[in-house]
Amino acid sequence: xxxxxxxxxxxxxxxxxxxxxxxxxxxxxxxxxxxxxxxxxxxxxxxxxxxxxxxxxxxxxxxxxxxxxxxxxxxxxxxxxxxxxxxxxxxxxxxxxxxxxxxxxxxxxxxxxxxxxxxxxxxxxxxxxxxxxxxxxxxxxxxxxxxxxxxxxxxxxxxxxxxxxxxxxxxxxxxxxxxxxxxxxxxxxxxxxxxxxxxxxxxxxxxxxxxxxxxxxxxxx
Amino acid sequence: xxxxxxxxxxxxxxxxxxxxxxxxxxxxxxxxxxxxxxxxxxxxxxxxxxxxxxxxxxxxxxxxxxxxxxxxxxxxxxxxxxxxxxxxxxxxxxxxxxxxxxxxxxxxxxxxxxxxxxxxxxxxxxxxxxxxxxxxxxxxxxxxxxxxxxxxxxxxxxxxxxxxxxxxxxxxxxxxxxxxxxxxxxxxxxxxxxxxxxxxxxxxxxxxxxxxxxxxxxxxxxxxxxxxxxxxxxxxxxxxxxxxxxxxxxxxxxxx
Numbered sequence: 001x002x003x004x005x006x007x008x009x010x011x012x013x014x015x016x017x018x019x020x021x022x023x024x025x026x027x028x029x030x031x032x033x034x035x036x037x038x039x040x041x042x043x044x045x046x047x048x049x050x051x052x053x054x055x056x057x058x059x060x061x062x063x064x065x066x067x068x069x070x071x072x073x074x075x076x077x078x079x080x081x082x083x084x085x086x087x088x089x090x091x092x093x094x095x096x097x098x099x100x101x102x103x104x105x106x107x108x109x110x111x112x113x114x115x116x117x118x119x120x121x122x123x124x125x126x127x128x129x130x131x132x133x134x135x136x137x138x139x140x141x142x143x144x145x146x147x148x149x150x151x152x153x154x155x156x157x158x159x160x161x162x163x164x165x166x167x168x169x170x171x172x173x174x175x176x177x178x179x180x181x182x183x184x185x186x187x188x189x190x191x192x193x194x195x196x197x198x199x200x201x202x203x204x205x206x207x208x209x210x211x212x213x214x215x216x217x218x219x220x221x
Numbered sequence: 222x223x224x225x226x227x228x229x230x231x232x233x234x235x236x237x238x239x240x241x242x243x244x245x246x247x248x249x250x251x252x253x254x255x256x257x258x259x260x261x262x263x264x265x266x267x268x269x270x271x272x273x274x275x276x277x278x279x280x281x282x283x284x285x286x287x288x289x290x291x292x293x294x295x296x297x298x299x300x301x302x303x304x305x306x307x308x309x310x311x312x313x314x315x316x317x318x319x320x321x322x323x324x325x326x327x328x329x330x331x332x333x334x335x336x337x338x339x340x341x342x343x344x345x346x347x348x349x350x351x352x353x354x355x356x357x358x359x360x361x362x363x364x365x366x367x368x369x370x371x372x373x374x375x376x377x378x379x380x381x382x383x384x385x386x387x388x389x390x391x392x393x394x395x396x397x398x399x400x401x402x403x404x405x406x407x408x409x410x411x412x413x414x415x416x417x418x419x420x421x422x423x424x425x426x427x428x429x430x431x432x433x434x435x436x437x438x439x440x441x442x443x444x445x446x447x448x449x450x451x452x453x454x455x456x457x458x459x460x461x462x463x464x465x466x467x468x469x470x471x472x473x474x475x476x477x
Contacts, residue, residue, distance in 0.1 A: 125313035125371075128273055129327040129378065130302035139329065143317050219358040220316040 004188050008178075012195065015178035018092045022164045022174055025096045027157050030103035035149070037063075037104065038111025039137060045112075049133055063105040071163050074098050075170060095172030099163055107156050114148035115141050147218035154210025158203050175199065222414045223249040223382065228271055228281035230264075241267040243438040244281070249431075254408050254415045256425040258461060259435035265418045266386050268435070272416065273305045273384060274298055286381065303331050306375030306413075310387035312367040314359040320346070320370050321355040327378045345373040349403055365396035372403055376411075383407065385417040389424055397421075401428050422461050434458045 041063065043049045044056040069077065075098040079089045082097040118141050126140045142149075165176025175195060183192025225247040232239045242264040249255045257265040270276035271283055274290055283290040285305070290298065314323050324345050328338045346352045349369040359367055368388060375383055385404065389397040405428045407413050419425060425432045425446070433443045434457060441455045453459045 119313070119316075121309060121311050121313040122315055124275065125307065125309060126326070126330070128275055128302060128305070128307040128384075129330050130299035131330045132299060135330055139326070140315065143315055146317060217317070219319075219360060221360055 004190050005194055008182055008188070008191050011182075012175075012178060012191075012198075015173065015175045016198065019161065019164050019174040019176075021092055022096050022099060022167065022172075023157060023160060025093075026099040026103050026160055026164075027153065029100050030107045030156060030160075031153060034104045034107030035111050038108035039115065039141075041108060041112040042115040042141075043133070043137070049136075063108060066101065066105045067109070069102070071098070071102055072166050072169070074102055075167065090171040092167075092173045095164070095167035095170075095174070099160060099167065102163065103156060103160055106159070107152065110152035110156070111145075111149065114145045114152060117148065118144045147214045147220075150210065150213045150217055154207060154214070157206050157210070161199070161202060161206070222251045222253070222286060223247070223272055223416065224282075224284040225268070225271065226282045226284070228268060228278045228283070230267055230271065230276060230278050240438050242271070242278070245435070245438070245440045246281075247433060247440065247443075249414060249416060251414055252408070252412055253431055254405070254417065254429045256429035256432035257416065257418045257435060258420065258422065258425055258432055259457070260420060262437075263435040264438040265435045269384055269386055269416060269418045272382070273302050273307065275307075303327070303378045304380050305382045305384060306378065306380035307384040307386065308368065308371045308375050308388050310390045312359070312364075312371045314367060314370055314374070316359050319356050319358050320351060320362075320373075323359070323370055324373045324377050327374060331378055341377055342373075345376045348376060348407070349373045363396070364392040365399050368392065368396075368400050369403055372400075372407070376407065376413075380413060383413050383415045385415060387418055387420070389419065389421070397424065398427075404428060434461060 037059075041056070041059060044052045044059065046053065046056070066074075075095075078098055078101065082089045082094050085097055086094050088094050122144060123136055123140055126136050131139070164172070164174050165179065168174045168176030168178070168180060171177075175198075179192055179195045182188045183195065225245060227244045227246055228242055229240070229244055230242040232241055245264070245268055247255075247268070257269060259265045267276050271278045271281075272285065274283065278291070281291075285301065288301070290301065293301065315326065318326065321342055324342045325338055328341060333341070343352065343355075346355060349372050351366060351369055351373065354362065354366065354370075359370065362370065372383075383404070388404070389400050392400065401424065404415060404417070408415050408428075417424065417429065430447055431443065431445050434441045434453075434455065436455075436457045442453060442458045444451050444453070444458075451462070453462050
């Protein structure tokens with residue numbers, strides 16, 4: 001039993017690194033694009049700061065459109081686009097393209113929701129001091145929402161650890177690919193078991209780190 | 222200092238239009254502590270909020286320091302707002318900023334260079350007696366302390382006017398005293414004109430020199446409290462001046 005694991009070990013490490021690579025590429029880009037996108041969604045909502053109702057309808061519909069694709073189908077459907085961007089539809093880098101496309105609107109929805117939870121009274125106080133919209137977003141909304149944003153990043157990271165394994169199904173590499181090859185095709189239940197334990201530890205570590213950061217950022221209580 | 226002329230404001234609600242304020246006029250002079258009193262829904266907060274145009278009136282004019290506000294472009298209006306401080310019932314402090322940084326906030330909005338902020342922040346905190354709490358976060362403060370931070374924040378921009386929207390309505394009577402004392406001191410020492418919205422006649426009696434009584438969006442009566450004999454005519458003013466809690470068992474309250 002141990003021989004199975006030890007012979008698969010180098011590949012397991014390789015697969016883990018691939019998965020981390022996918023996350024390291026996906027999450028920061030999702031945050032970088034999803035944050036402004038979610039902010040614009042929040043600002044253009046009915047009864048919010050910017051009166052751009054048509055723009056909101058279009059943007060909102062577009063975000064819903066992308067969010068309605070099941071991840072596996074999105075991955076396959078955009079293969080031509082992925083080829084155009086990275087030159088191939090195979091491999092870890094190629095797998096991050098659908099991951100990013102899925103993660104951006106997902107994260108944007110989180111941001112929209114978090115900003116909705118910011119106390120309107122504080123925004124009003126800032127307005128009474130002559131703050132403009134940019135100052136309100138930057139100095140009020142993001143400051144008050146920062147722990148919520150950190151929490152959202154944690155949730156999205158854990159979700160996409162899971163999505164990255166779907167990418168493995170269609171030649172994306174990573175821990176999902178590894179688990180299928182060893183655990184499923186070769187019936188090496190022991191290797192599958194070890195893989196699952198490692199994944200559980202990863203998620204626990206992400207969540208622990210995320211919670212720690214949230215606690216540090218949140219001064220509301 | 223502040224002239225509100227024939228202000229009207231109507232809100233669209235699910236139950237139809239709500240006339241929050243109807244043709245209300247008010248004259249606040251330099252150095253006044255002007256009270257606006259009435260029950261919930263009388264329109265007093267809405268009227269107060271038209272002074273810095275947080276609420277834009279449908280009709281009427283707002284003249285502050287000789288300048289008509291309603292016609293100003295938003296960019297100009299924001300500059301004027303810097304010289305009008307405002308405090309709120311629920312304090313509205315930034316919870317993720319400490320006391321010092323909360324007071325710093327309006328200075329950052331006004332783009333005051335960092336080097337000049339420090340002294341201003343420290344003197345504002347000193348004025349409200351909270352110098353020792355500079356590093357504390359709002360969650361660790363009592364209601365009275367939070368409101369004093371809000372006052373310090375409102376003073377940071379060197380305002381000529383301070384608008385107070387129910388500043389003592391969510392604190393206990395003792396704390397009310399300390400907040401009102403701080404407001405009176407500001408008025409006396411800095412000459413800041415104060416407009417204060419409240420539903421408590423005790424607040425008015427404690428610090429105001431003038432008061433307007435509001436009911437259903439209208440200003441019913443105005444009084445100069447420095448006069449010897451104040452004889453309220455309207456039922457609501459009589460009720461408020463009598464200032465007793467009466468147990469009302471009917472469905473509809475009466476002032477009799």
